[in-house]
Amino acid sequence: MVATIHDVARVAGVGIGTVSRVINNNTSVKPGTRERVLAAINQLNYKPNPIARSMISKRTNSIGVIAPFFTRPFFMEVLQGVEVATASYGKELVLYNVRTDEQRDHCFSDLPMHRKVDGVLILSLSPDEAVAQNFRRVGLPVVLVDAYSPLLTSLVVNNKDGAYQAIQYLLRAGHQRIGFINGIIEGNFKFNQATDRLEGVRCALQEAGLSLSADLQEETAWSRLGGREAALRILTSAHRPSALFVASDIQAVGVLEAAKSLHIRVPEELAIIGFDGIEISELLGLTTMQQPMWQMGEQGIHKLIELIEDPLHAPELIWLNTTLIERATTSG
Amino acid sequence: MVATIHDVARVAGVGIGTVSRVINNNTSVKPGTRERVLAAINQLNYKPNPIARSMISKRTNSIGVIAPFFTRPFFMEVLQGVEVATASYGKELVLYNVRTDEQRDHCFSDLPMHRKVDGVLILSLSPDEAVAQNFRRVGLPVVLVDAYSPLLTSLVVNNKDGAYQAIQYLLRAGHQRIGFINGIIEGNFKFNQATDRLEGVRCALQEAGLSLSADLQEETAWSRLGGREAALRILTSAHRPSALFVASDIQAVGVLEAAKSLHIRVPEELAIIGFDGIEISELLGLTTMQQPMWQMGEQGIHKLIELIEDPLHAPELIWLNTTLIERATTSG
DNA sequence: TTGTACGCGTTATCAA
């Protein structure tokens, strides 16, 4: 069997209170007895039972990450930052992947009840007001990354500005006919990636005296297939664009495939800009609007730890910016 | 505050024992009282405290995954299978990423002590005999995936055969001068990916009356850069090969880059076969020896659950096979 | 400075 605090106390010839004090190097313990206790701990290879500990302390020393489809490249890259930061605090990482609304609601309602985790990082999922309220009510620290709630600390990327900059770049390169492939607009939250990117596109075009005509615009699944199909429609229309801005790199990969199958040369006949900056974009030489994914994860955890230390801290709204990475699918 | 079993008992006018019986629908409880208890549970929105539960039951309802650099594409794809299977059993997933030998040893020695997880899945890391012995001694269920120990249930891929098949394929396509870029051989375990793949290569060449000369062989980092540098050396040698077999897709991506920079046409002047079958290989049209990654994760969890149900079950050795996926970097 | 006793929220045992 594995040693308990009682065994240590017995071997060291002290009370369990003293052992506990040594472990948590709390208040003063006479050097001599401390030595004896330490020796006993070593001899028995004693490790405090974390379960029993959290029973008292209400701390689990682990943090939870809720993400939809965390296996998508975007989340994976955020997760890297999350993992490194979490490990740096010596905390464990519990993954909650949600693939359905039901799983999401389950997470949102059950997790706060009994602390299996000390705090939660939520990726790309904006809880509604009731849920956010509940998090605050029970005092569970929560940080939103790539999502927004007025009641919770949120790290958001300036999607509108990112899209705006991408279009401006294309305009400056002389493009007049610019298409836009967006992802599906889900939910009706204030912070919505697709809506914001669309707004940025509209804004930039409008400033240039242009507008986004229906035949140059598609809203499709956030996937390679979605991107390919949308691109096939746009690129086979009567008067095809000379440039496409695509709301995600994954979709942009599909666009590249479509262009190839239609024998449209990139970037000579078609410039392409993606969004996200996932690893694949580099391999394919895709020009993209890069999100600071690693930083989103890392900073999210830092904020979460702050919140765990000080649960009453007021929610913050933190904006992060995107950066255009010029590669082979645009000609500068 | 959040309700406890005592609150429920009080509201329902019964003892806590009865409430516990209702929760675990154990033995007979009179329908009438069961109703009352259920009503109280509902009214108070009571959920049993998982921490207190595992205090008694010694079960945490969560499983741990130990992986080196889990953000590498290979692990990510295994992790997808792991995640789905874990969720299907209603268990939580705790991630232990190890980047250093120190972290690995820490995991191996601490995790077994006090069950923060009911079982552990270890990816691509072969614990030595003492560690494996210790896992068994304390009765912690462990499954190895892409790793091997005679003392632990192991799911291993037939690396030797995979490499053998790849070379055979190239030989059948008429290649006489075949190069091999391997990954670094780490550790000195019985199951070693790099060693086994090298052996498969040697075996196939030998059967064809050929051998692997030094100028056609490189051992380099499991990375894009490693692959690129190795390829540059091999492809600029006096008598360059007409085909390259590469021990991982990641490295093969580097090989593609090298070929491009040297203006060597693929597959006309150089055939390339990778290993792994990660998503990028599909995007780049890379012919590769596909590992059943998803299945490795999924089946690993199934085996682990079996072991958790029956901890004394003898260790099994399960072989998985690879499949050649023909794409654009070979010409059939 | 140190030991004892109590409580954390459950499950399990044992009378009743």
Next chain:
DNA sequence: TTGATAACGCGTACAA
């Protein structure tokens, strides 16, 4: 069928 009570392993007042 049910209720009281003893664990589970630890932290911590409180008393010594």
